[in-house]
Amino acid sequence: xxxxxxxxxxxxxxxxxxxxxxxxxxxxxxxxxxxxxxxxxxxxxxxxxxxxxxxxxxxxxxxxxxxxxxxxxxxxxxxxxxxxxxxxxxxxxxxxxxxxxxxxxxxxxxxxxxxxxxxxxxxxxxxxxxxxxxxxxxxxxxxxxxxxxxxxxxxxxxxxxxxxxxx
DNA sequence: GCCAACGTTGGC
DNA sequence: GCCAACGTTGGC
Numbered sequence: 001x002x003x004x005x006x007x008x009x010x011x012x013x014x015x016x017x018x019x020x021x022x023x024x025x026x027x028x029x030x031x032x033x034x035x036x037x038x039x040x041x042x043x044x045x046x047x048x049x050x051x052x053x054x055x056x057x058x059x060x061x062x063x064x065x066x067x068x069x070x071x072x073x074x075x076x077x078x079x080x081x082x083x084x085x086x087x088x089x090x091x092x093x094x095x096x097x098x099x100x101x102x103x104x105x106x107x108x109x110x111x112x113x114x115x116x117x118x119x120x121x122x123x124x125x126x127x128x129x130x131x132x133x134x135x136x137x138x139x140x141x142x143x144x145x146x147x148x149x150x151x152x153x154x155x156x157x158x159x160x161x162x163x164x165x166x167x
Numbered sequence: 168g169c170c171a172a173c174g175t176t177g178g179c
Numbered sequence: 180g181c182c183a184a185c186g187t188t189g190g191c
Contacts, residue, residue, distance in 0.1 A: 139172040
């Protein structure tokens with residue numbers, strides 16, 4: 001018997017640099033929850049504003065590192081709210097064009113659930129079922145991308161399979 | 168560190 | 180509203 005997820009549940013891939021926000025860092029935070037701040041791309045912001053809902057599943061990606069890939073599983077843990085780092089002149093995420101009267105950027109809470117066996121880019125590319133993943137497309141830079149339920153399920157199957165299974 | 172791809176800015 | 184110039188991302 002399968003359990004029915006809420007029909008509205010969606011899935012996402014979120015990139016973070018391990019130096020700044022690794023899955024270990026998130027797991028060690030209070031409630032294993034971190035504010036996903038510093039997003040300065042309108043498409044990614046609009047996903048947070050319009051589409052992401054508490055409970056949505058997240059593939060936790062490490063980027064800009066020696067071995068980019070999926071390192072953990074997380075969930076969306078809040079609705080969107082103002083990312084106050086945009087107002088802070090000392091923050092690397094400061095946006096001089098933003099004001100509290102006209103904020104531009106949002107943050108959302110992400111709760112880390114577990115670390116997983118790393119699924120690196122080459123591992124993911126080995127599966128035609130994942131060929132359409134946005135993060136694998138040439139030139140893909142977006143830090144938040146939707147993941148289809150099929151991709152999500154397939155990746156979870158991969159994570160449950162023996163690590164050194166011969167294909 | 169390189170550089171292709173992409174997003175943003177701003178002059179016109 | 181076009182588009183060249185510029186800045187950034189991020190895999191390699």
